[in-house]
Amino acid sequence: MELYKNGWLAFELNVLRRLKFASVAIPLLGEPHLGVYLKRWKVLVSANDPLQSNYVKAIASIENNSKHLSEEEVEVVLEDAYVPHYRLKNPALRKWFSETDSWWFDNVRQNIEKLESPMAKAIAFSLVMNVGDYVHSFSEETLQLRQPLSKVFRRLWLRNIAPINNGKQNFCQNKHPKDYIAEHKQDFDFVPNLMFLRLPPFRNSSLVKSLGWKAWREEWLRQADDFWEDLEQSFGDKLNSKVETKSQYLSLLKDFLETASNIEKWAIAHIENEFVSTQELIETINQVRKVETVFTKDFSELTGKKAIIITA
Numbered sequence: 001m002e003l004y005k006n007g008w009l010a011f012e013l014n015v016l017r018r019l020k021f022a023s024v025a026i027p028l029l030g031e032p033h034l035g036v037y038l039k040r041w042k043v044l045v046s047a048n049d050p051l052q053s054n055y056v057k058a059i060a061s062i063e064n065n066s067k068h069l070s071e072e073e074v075e076v077v078l079e080d081a082y083v084p085h086y087r088l089k090n091p092a093l094r095k096w097f098s099e100t101d102s103w104w105f106d107n108v109r110q111n112i113e114k115l116e117s118p119m120a121k122a123i124a125f126s127l128v129m130n131v132g133d134y135v136h137s138f139s140e141e142t143l144q145l146r147q148p149l150s151k152v153f154r155r156l157w158l159r160n161i162a163p164i165n166n167g168k169q170n171f172c173q174n175k176h177p178k179d180y181i182a183e184h185k186q187d188f189d190f191v192p193n194l195m196f197l198r199l200p201p202f203r204n205s206s207l208v209k210s211l212g213w214k215a216w217r218e219e220w221l222r223q224a225d226d227f228w229e230d231l232e233q234s235f236g237d238k239l240n241s242k243v244e245t246k247s248q249y250l251s252l253l254k255d256f257l258e259t260a261s262n263i264e265k266w267a268i269a270h271i272e273n274e275f276v277s278t279q280e281l282i283e284t285i286n287q288v289r290k291v292e293t294v295f296t297k298d299f300s301e302l303t304g305k306k307a308i309i310i311t312a
Contacts, residue, residue, distance in 0.1 A: 024193070053221050068160075090106055108153075127157055
């Protein structure tokens with residue numbers, strides 16, 4: 001994450017500074033850092049992600065212009081957090097956490113539902129996911145350095161950066177990227193100046209497998225682990241679904257870009273790999289709209305990878 005925040009994010013912002021736009025659509029957001037920075041530029045941000053865990057993070061930091069969790073709301077979230085009950089409401093937590101930690105995550109998940117404000121819930125969800133990431137950052141050798149989770153939650157709450165008010169009505173959605181873009185095409189009241197698309201990686205395995213340990217966030221939020229197949233099927237034959245061949249991936253990309261043809265400018269970000277070359281992406285984009293510029297940033301010394309952003 002730190003490499004993304006300090007490396008790729010800086011590269012993305014450097015490229016976007018060269019473009020003129022007052023509003024942006026981000027079909028596959030992932031972590032919300034880019035949207036937050038664009039709010040600092042007074043850009044109206046519309047963001048989307050098919051994962052609920054990324055969606056609520058976006059609400060907490062992009063859609064949110066002013067809400068903070070109060071001390072009273074924090075008390076509600078942490079009430080009896082370590083008290084075990086008859087059984088876990090979400091037994092899937094035991095795949096990711098110890099028994100004691102599982103009770104904490106299970107209890108605070110129920111407590112968050114007691115908050116009255118949907119925005120407060122989103123902020124609390126985001127903070128708890130950060131606590132879970134904190135837990136997963138420790139190994140067996142470093143466990144003795146860990147702090148109690150309620151204390152970690154409070155520290156994250158106190159350190160949480162104040163929401164940025166860009167004076168715009170930013171909004172976030174939880175849809176398939178193509179459906180989200182198609183909605184912008186139909187909504188003539190708001191067609192963004194720019195679409196910033198981070199290309200999804202080639203994926204020939206299940207979504208849950210490709211997410212790795214981060215899958216815990218989705219299972220915690222949805223309070224189960226039996227939804228993955230339905231979520232995968234909901235992607236259908238669209239960009240970001242499981243694919244078997246390069247030609248299939250590029251065909252889905254072309255289909256997606258045709259749906260986004262009414263948006264004035266595109267910036268398409270890609271991590272160069274052996275599966276799809278930059279030249280193949282350029283040729284695919286050119287079938288829909290002429291490529292203007294290709295920006296590159298070499299991170300090979302750190303990751304062995306090169307970041308590409310194509311504007312059209």
